[in-house]
Amino acid sequence: MAEVATSPTSDQLLVVIDPVARRWDGESVRIAKDVLSAGATTKMCLPDGPEEFARALARRGSRRPVLVGDDRALMRAVGLLHRQRELTGCALSLVPVGDALSLARSLGVPTGAVAAARAVLDGAERRMNLLVDDSDGVVLGAVRIPPAGAAQVREEAAEETEDTDGDPGAGQHPWLRTCQSLVRTLVPVRPPRVASAPGGGPARLRVEVDGKTLVDLHQPVEAVSVVPGPGGIARVEVRPVSIGAKASPLLAEGHTVTVSGAHFRYRADALVSGPVGTRTWVAREDAWGLTLPV
Template sequence: MAASDQLLVVIDPVARRDDGESVRIAKDVLSAGAAVKVCLPDSPDEFDRALARRGSRRPVVVGDDRALLRAVTALHRQRELADCAVSLVPVGGALALARSLGVPTGAVAAARAVLDGAERRLDLLVDDSDGVVLGDLRIPPVSGDERVVPADSASPWLRTCRSLVRTLAARPARTAPAPGPGPARLRVEADGVTLVDLDQPVRAVSVAPGAAGGACVEIRPASVGAEAAPVRAVARTITVSGADFRYRADALTSGPVRTRTWTVRQRAWGLTLPGGD
């Protein structure tokens, strides 16, 4: 049997808990078309070790956007990302990244794409702390993103305790909602060229892998009166610095940091998708 017909199916614990039926369907379809070894990690460390020990098997992740990000991050840090294509069967509620990448979101269609699809090489953003970005990043995070944490970091007893604490701490809803993030003072550099400096407050900065090995940068300056036109650029290296800031990369919010540099790695990772490249 060819190595391409041998799969390591890593099933995220959140997917197993939240949608066991979709997980079962995915396993059945994959097992009918390939030699499958199933791994059921209960922690991020077990998840990473499973990928490190996969041998010649193709890795297939059954889970949501965070599970995909965890797999790509692990393979990147193991310096094995260039040598294998990652496959995803999306299961869970956070699937915006999967949709944007072109992965079918139905369990049957996604599993069939794993078996019959083709590898597509995609660009990757890598930061100076060895973190990766598959889709896009935003500064500051969209309102409410700071509360998002990896779901498997909270065990059932901890979620119960948190629920109890929230109940005991409840108060009549008399205060107004907290305002969204205000303008930030940041220096944004694209390939060494300063696009906006600390003297110009900005509402938002977004960066996403683009075409031909460059990242698309968009800066929305803060303004009084008429809305200022956004500043756009395409660059291979983007550095953001200034006062402590948080940023959302794919499904996770990180920070605060004072400076961060992202570099485009062209065609750095492969994703199995329906059809050809």
């Protein structure tokens, strides 16, 4: 996280309330609305899906966007603004409501509705670092690559897929989306579960940092992680498979990280992607703004 902080530039707020937040904790949503409305001129938007979510952001005008939702709502907004090449000029605010809040906590956003809403009103914008991959995806927190034996991963709900790309489900009828929303409301929300595949073993991957090989295919690894760091660098940690004594992790820093080898899946923040044969992440410094407590 960068240390540069500036005051919010607009007292007019566009409050976008994610449908998952409305289903998950309607009372926290109500509290957030009351606090924000008491402290600023607000326009409330209640999108029913990712298409309406995207339209609301696109039509924000001079209003400062405030997201009421969980990590997935924040990731969706950052991804949309990045693809529209409007991310650097749009400071986001978040009132975390939902089941997936680990990213929000790690970024420094208060998780209580009152504290988070007051931070929106009285906080300051901080410039944040991120990773951009070669498919134009963004990573706010971390990339984690599990072992090859974890190739069979339970996918996120259909809503997750829609949130990432905005394409699947675009042609669905409203009644079908309503049924899907009802099912998601009735079924307990659980994080993605990694299931071991029969005969799975350690991953054999080539990890390159700024063109230099950190680990090659002949050395099996247990896990790889890539996180955005200060100064426009990415921090890389590779954990080799232990034989006898525990092997020390391999650490490196650089602007560009490429992972290749047998097809692998990876988790970027809360989403699981892949399988892919190669993926490259580039670190971007001060790439987006988030309002945090002073």
